[in-house]
Amino acid sequence: MNGDLRELYQEVILDHAKAPRNFRFPEGANCSAEGDNPLCGDNLTVKVVLKEDTIVDIGFQGSGCAISQAAASTMTEIVKGMNTAAVDTLFSHYHDVVMGKAEADDEVLGKLTVFAGVCDFPMRVKCATLAWHTMQHAIRDTGDSDTDSMLTDNMVTTE
Amino acid sequence: MSSPAKAATPSFDVDLLRAQFPALSQEVRGKQLIYLDSAATALKPQCVIDAVAQVYERDCGNIHRAVHLPSQRATQSFEATRESVRSFLNAEHEKEIIFTSGTTASINMLAQCYGRGLKAGDKILVTGLEHHSNIVPWQLLCEQVGTELVVAQLDEDGDVPLDRIEALLKAGGVKVVAFAYISNALGTVLPAKKICAMAREYGAISMIDGAQAVPHLDIDVRDLGCDFYAFSGHKLYAPTGTGVLYGRFELLNSLPPYQGGGDMIRNVSFEKTTYAELPNRLEAGTPNIAGVIGLGAALSFLNSIDRAAARAHEEEVFRYADKALREIPGLRRIGTAKHSIGALSFVMDNAHPHDIGTIVDMEGVALRTGHHCAQPVMKAFSVPATARASLGIYTNFADIDALIASVRVVQEMFS
Numbered sequence: 289m290n291g292d293l294r295e296l297y298q299e300v301i302l303d304h305a306k307a308p309r310n311f312r313f314p315e316g317a318n319c320s321a322e323g324d325n326p327l328c329g330d331n332l333t334v335k336v337v338l339k340e341d342t343i344v345d346i347g348f349q350g351s352g353c354a355i356s357q358a359a360a361s362t363m364t365e366i367v368k369g370m371n372t373a374a375v376d377t378l379f380s381h382y383h384d385v386v387m388g389k390a391e392a393d394d395e396v397l398g399k400l401t402v403f404a405g406v407c408d409f410p411m412r413v414k415c416a417t418l419a420w421h422t423m424q425h426a427i428r429d430t431g432d433s434d435t436d437s438m439l440t441d442n443m444v445t446t447e
Numbered sequence: 448m449s450s451p452a453k454a455a456t457p458s459f460d461v462d463l464l465r466a467q468f469p470a471l472s473q474e475v476r477g478k479q480l481i482y483l484d485s486a487a488t489a490l491k492p493q494c495v496i497d498a499v500a501q502v503y504e505r506d507c508g509n510i511h512r513a514v515h516l517p518s519q520r521a522t523q524s525f526e527a528t529r530e531s532v533r534s535f536l537n538a539e540h541e542k543e544i545i546f547t548s549g550t551t552a553s554i555n556m557l558a559q560c561y562g563r564g565l566k567a568g569d570k571i572l573v574t575g576l577e578h579h580s581n582i583v584p585w586q587l588l589c590e591q592v593g594t595e596l597v598v599a600q601l602d603e604d605g606d607v608p609l610d611r612i613e614a615l616l617k618a619g620g621v622k623v624v625a626f627a628y629i630s631n632a633l634g635t636v637l638p639a640k641k642i643c644a645m646a647r648e649y650g651a652i653s654m655i656d657g658a659q660a661v662p663h664l665d666i667d668v669r670d671l672g673c674d675f676y677a678f679s680g681h682k683l684y685a686p687t688g689t690g691v692l693y694g695r696f697e698l699l700n701s702l703p704p705y706q707g708g709g710d711m712i713r714n715v716s717f718e719k720t721t722y723a724e725l726p727n728r729l730e731a732g733t734p735n736i737a738g739v740i741g742l743g744a745a746l747s748f749l750n751s752i753d754r755a756a757a758r759a760h761e762e763e764v765f766r767y768a769d770k771a772l773r774e775i776p777g778l779r780r781i782g783t784a785k786h787s788i789g790a791l792s793f794v795m796d797n798a799h800p801h802d803i804g805t806i807v808d809m810e811g812v813a814l815r816t817g818h819h820c821a822q823p824v825m826k827a828f829s830v831p832a833t834a835r836a837s838l839g840i841y842t843n844f845a846d847i848d849a850l851i852a853s854v855r856v857v858q859e860m861f862s
Contacts, residue, residue: 293809297802297860306797328801328817329831351831353799354861409805 295405296412297354300362305354310364314345323350323422325414330356334364334422341371343427353415355406360419362400372427379420386416459756461843467492467748468841478811481849486631486659486790486837487815488681491745498524498744499686502737510736511710511727521736528743529726535746536676536693537667542725543699546734549690550658551580553677554625556692556729557654558584560702561623567593570621572612572651574637575601575827576630579820581656585625597621601827605633605782612642616649624653628660632821632835633782634765634790636664643672652698658682662839663761663789665754674698684840685745686738692729699725706731757840762788764838768847772836775854777862781833792819792833795854797861800832806860807834810853 317335324331332350336343346364351357367375382400384390388407397404406416465471470490473480482490508518510525532544547553571585571594585596597618599611607626615621624646628639639655646653654675660666661678668676675698680689694702704711704722708731713721722728768791772778777796795803804816815835818825825832836850 293806296805302861329822329825330801331831351799353801355802357799412801412805415801 292405292408296409298402298405300399300402301354301358304358304361308348308357308361310347310361310368311349312347313349314347317345317347319426321422321426323418323425325352325356325418327414328353330415330418332356332360332419332422334360334419334426336423336426338372338427341373343367343370343372343375346423348419348422352418353412355403355412355415356418359403359416362402363419363423366398366400367423375424375427379424382420383417386413458753459760461760461841464752464757465841465843467494469493469496471841475811475813476809479849481810481812481846481853483836483838483842483846483850484813484815485662485839485842486682486835488687489662489684489839490841491684491686491741492748494748495685495741495744499737499741502740506740509733521740524740524743525734525736528739528746531743531746532691532693535666535749536691537669538693539669540696543693543696545692545694545699545726545729546739547677547690547692548688548735549679549681550656550677551584551679551690553690553692554581554654554656555584555587556705557625557675557677557694557702558588560705560729561652561698562588562592562594563703565592565594565622568620569594570597570615571595571623571625572597572599572615572621572646574599574607574612574626575823576605576607576627576633576635576637577625577821577823578627578631578656578658579822581625581627582823585623594622595620598823601824604784605630605635605824605828606784606786607635607637609638609641609645613645616645616651621646621649621651624651625656626654627656627658629663629789630782630821630824631659631790632819632824632833633784633792634659634787634837635782635784636660636786636788638786639673640671643674647672659789663758665758668693668695680738680742680745683742683745684748685742686735688735689738689742696725699729702729704731705729708732752840761838761840761842764842764844764847765789765791767844768836768838768850771847771851772854775851775858777858778854781828781830790835790837792835794830794833795857795861798857800834802861803834803854803857806857807850807853810849810856812850812853814850 313335314337316337319336319338322333330352334348337345348360381396385392386406392401392404468490506520508521510522529541529544533541597615629636643653652674655673657676657678661683674695676693681687711728711731713723781792800816817832
C-alpha cells in the first residue's frame with residue numbers, strides 16, 4: 289500500500305472509526321450543535337455538558353467516513369475536562385496542521401498527531417474538522433453549525 | 448480475472464480511440480490514470496481541444512455582429528454546430544436548438560419561461576431519480592407561482608414503475624412531466640418514449656433531462672415524442688459551459704424571453720423593445736462561442752466512429768463491471784434496474800464511500816463518491832452516499848480490472 293495512504297489511515301484512525309468512543313449523548317448536556325457537510329453527506333451531532341468554561345462531558349452521534357468518525361471520536365476523548373480557551377488553542381493548531389500550514393507539535397496535539405497525514409489529502413480536510421467545528425458551535429451556543437468554515441477548509445490546495 | 452477478447456466488437460477499436468484522448472495518457476500519483484467519472488464530466492478528444500484553441504488563436508471574433516473575417520468564421524462555426532446538434536437529435540429545425548451553459552441552465556430556462564404560464568395548483572411531475580438540477584428549478588417555480596411538485600417514487604431496484612407515473616397523471620392537474628432519461632446516480636434508463644406519450648395523453652408537456660443519455664443512447668427527439676430535451680456538452684466529450692435546450696417549435700416559440708440583453712432583440716427603444724425570432728430570442732448575451740464550436744467538433748468526432756459498435760462495446764464493459772463488482776464480498780450494488788447503462792453505484796460494508804474514493808484515487812482510479820447531486824435517491828436507498836464508477840466511450844476492460852483491484856485494496860484495509 290502507498291505510504292501516504294498508510295499515513296492517512298493509521299491503525300489508530302481505523303480503530304476509532306470502527307469503534308468510535310463517546311458515541312452517545314451525555315446526560316445533562318446543555319450545549320448541542322449539528323454539523324453537516326453538504327458536499328459528501330457527512331452529518332453529526334455533538335452534545336456537551338459545559339460547566340462554567342469546562343467541558344465536563346461530551347459525546348456525538350452521526351454518520352460519516354472513517355476520517356470524520358475518528359476525528360469526532362478522538363476529539364471527544366481529548367477535550368473532555370479541558371476549558372474552552374485550551375480547546376481553542378488546541379483546535380487552532382490541529383486546524384493548521386491538517387491544512388498543511390504548520391508542522392505537528394506532538395506536545396500540543398498528543399494522540400491527534402495521527403491526523404497530520406490529512407494535509408496530503410486536501411479533499412479530506414473537511415472530514416477531519418467537521419466534528420471540531422460542530423463542537424465549537426455547540427459550546428458557543430450558536431445552534432446548528434453553518435458550513436462556511438467547512439467550505440473554506442475544502443478549498444485548500446496543496447498539490 | 449481475465450478480460451473478454453477484444454474480437455467481440457471488431458468494428459470498434461477502443462485502444463485506437465483512447466489515443467485521441469490526451470488526458471488518458473497521463474499518470475496520477477505515479478499510476479496510469481483510470482478515469483471512471485465520465486458521468487460527472489467526460490474527457491475531451493484532441494479534436495475538441497484543437498477546435499477550442501483555434502477559436503482563441505485565430506477566429507476570435509464575437510458572433511452575429513461584425514463584418515470582419517474572424518467574426519464571420521466564428522459565426523459560421525457556431526451556427527454550423529446548431530445544425531450538427533439538430534442532426535444529432537434529429538430535430539426538425541435548427542431554430543429548435545437553443546444554446547445554454549448546460550443542462551442546469553436549460554431546465555431553469557424552461558421552468559422560468561414555461562412556468563410563467565402556469566397557475567397555482569398546477570402540478571409538475573418528476574421522478575425519484577432526478578438530479579437536483581431537475582428538482583430545484585421546479586421548486587423555485589412552485590415558490591413563485593404556487594405550482595405543486597409531485598414525485599413518482601423509485602422501487603427497490605432504483606427503477607420508476609410506469610404505473611406510478613400514470614397514477615399521478617390520472618389524479619389530474621399535471622402540466623409538466625420532467626424526468627431523467629438515465630439516472631446519473633444509478634444508471635437506470637427510463638422508458639422515455641412511453642413516458643412522453645403518457646404525458647401527452649394526460650395533457651401535460653414532457654421535458655427530458657437527457658444529460659446522461661446523450662453519451663450512451665441514440666437520441667431522436669421526434670421518435671421520443673418529447674416536447675423539450677435538455678443536455679450538456681461536457682458529458683458528450685465537449686467543453687464545459689455548453690448545453691442545449693431543444694424544444695418542439697410550436698411550444699418553444701410560445702415561450703417568453705428568458706433573459707434580456709444583446710442578441711435577443713429586434714429593435715430596442717426606451718418606449719418599446721421587440722424581440723428577435725428563435726433561436727436568438729432565448730440566447731441573450733455573448734454565448735460560450737469557443738465551447739459551442741468545441742461541441743460541434745465533439746459531434747463530428749462522434750459521427751466519425753461506428754456508434755453502434757461503440758455502444759455494443761460499452762454494454763459489454765458495463766456488464767463485465769457489474770459482474771465483477773458483485774463478486775466482491777461485502778460490496779452492495781445500489782441501483783439494479785433491468786435496463787441500466789453508464790453508471791454503477793455501490794457501497795461497501797465497512798468502508799464509507801469517501802474512504803473508498805481516497806483509497807482508489809491513490810491507485811490512480813478516479814471514481815465519484817458522494818450523493819451525486821441526487822440526495823433523494825440516496826434517501827430512497829437509506830445510504831448517505833455511494834461510490835460510483837461511470838463509463839465513457841473510451842472505457843475498456845483493463846479500466847474495470849484496475850477498478851476491481853483497487854476496490855480489493857479498500858476491502859483489505861477495512862475488513
